[in-house]
Amino acid sequence: MIYLDHAASTPVRDEVLQEMLPYFKESYGNPSSIHRYGRIATKAIDAARKRIAEIIGAKPDEILFTSGGTESNNTAIFGVMGQNKGHHMITSTIEHDAVLEPCRRLEQQGCSVVYLKVDGAGTVDVEDLRKSITPDTALVSIMLANNEVGTIQPIKEISQICKQHNVLLHTDAIQAVGKIPVNVDDLGVDMMSISSHKINGPKGIGALYIRRGVKLDPFVLGGGQENGMRSGTENVANIVGFGKACQIAREALEENGAHLRELRDHLIEKTIKEISHVTINGHKENRLPNNAHFTFLGVSGEDLIIKLDEHGIAASTGSACSVRTQKASHVLMAMGFSHEQITGSLRLTVGLNNTVEEIDRTVDVLKKVIPELRSVSPFKAKYGFTN
Ligand SMILES: Cc1ncc(COP(=O)(O)O)c(C=O)c1O
Structure with missing residues (x-):
């Protein structure tokens, strides 16, 4: 074949799988446990969080683990717009459904959403974005690179406009990370979605970068894991694999x-x-x-x-x-x-x-x-x- x-999707690399295996067998502790099994799992999560932060130039405490790119996009959009009911957000017509479907749900809930048009090459017009911002705009979500045609969007210019108007910017960087240099400070974004299985890591694990100071409504409530932002026992082996995949992708x-x-x-x-x-x-x-x-x-x-x-x-x-x-x-x-x-x-x-x-x-x-x-x-x- x-x-x-x-x-x-991509194949899981051997080095990634090897690092994951112990967390299914001997190191199976729950990170919330106080005993040494728990401490081993917590240490592994901390190390992975650091590696994931490094590939996008973020700080480890700005990384929220999710079940993948879809959940990262949902968390960013509902997390901001949930606090801004009835407000306004801007996205583009070429986003992945994991952005478009949450936007449609928001519209049903009374928010208004502007879908920016693109040109024949699939690029958003930054002037259109500037004109679409209103005093009610709470969030802009534009992907860094498109999953179908691969076009990269001018996120740096978009972030400058968002800053001038004090509007939060989220980017779906799921296809871009590991393929081109991605740095959250350089791009000037407030939130960024990434996914492990696009960079030779396991499926079912992703992350949302959330800039320090940006407040989101938590999506999953329960035991308070992930700083209260996403409850539920952490997917330790997948997190470890995702971390290793990021480390390899960054170095190479x-x-x-x-x-x-x-x-x-x-x-x-x-x-x-x-x-x-x-x-x-x-x-x-x-x-x-x-x-x-x-x-x-x-x-x-x-x-x-x-x-x-x-x-x-x-x-x-x-x-x-x-x-x-x-x-x-x-x-x-x-x-x-x-x-x-x-x-x-x-x-x-x-x-x-x-x-x-x-x-x-x-x-x-x-x-x-x-x-x-x-x-x-x-x-x-x-x-x-x-x-
Ligand atoms: C641009 C983009 N956004 C979101 C997703 C969804 O990511 P996941 O499969 O990790 O949920 C994908 C996956 O195809 C994608 O390409």
Whole structure:
């Protein structure tokens, strides 16, 4: 198999798994216990919290553990807006559903939400943001990098505007951390969501960075763990694994980024050279190093994924959630794509274990299956496909 769906999830690294294993077996204590089992677990959590803080330039006490990126986004949005009932927030039309669905819930509860438009490359207009802020705006939530097309947003400029108006800024950095340098002070954000399984850590664990002094309503009540912000016995093994994944990702950031970029650029160049009627979507420069998003005219992305799977290649049309609900991509719609362009889209996201040989083989398979699909396409006459 050739796995090219790393934006959906990544394999857990061996070093990560090895560090996790003792916390399932001999070191199984509850961190809230006073005895040594408890102390061992607490120490492991503290060490992991430090490693997670380091990858985004935060302080350990600014890291709140969650069950993943979805919960981090929910905690940030409901945590701020719960204190500001009836108020106003701003987000964008291309956010992940883990931001958009909480926003829709807020609207039902009487808040007003502005969804900023994006241009054809998937970038938010900062002037639109400036114009949308009102004296009632309590929160802005804009993602750092998009999960479908990989476009990176101008968060630094956005944070300057938020500061001028005294508005809190949250960013969903789930796809960006571990791929590009991310620093909470440099970006000027108040809250940031991150997730372990996108950076070769285990699933079901994530974090919300909360800048010192920012007050959120707690989401889960009970025994008062995580400083009262999220009750429930900590997921110690997953926290340890997440910490190790962050440490490795931080230390190898430059090297990994260069490796991913090289594979991704090779994939794009070879595809453009060898297949006709293809476009690359998303921003040309401001994009994640592992993301290649294509539109192959006259092809259904879903048929293409099935064909690729038959040839041992795992790919995606975009967000895994959109596939489940069979909705057309809201991101591509927001970018102004036609139905035909959306239908023909394919996301290939490379990872650390991929090789140039795998990329070559993938393009060879695309070269074979795309003409097969186009030969029965209703658009065959319109485009005169030759391959
Ligand atoms: C941009 C973005 N936000 C949120 C999520 C949800 O993260 P998790 O799977 O950790 O809940 C994802 C995962 O696909 C994502 O890509």
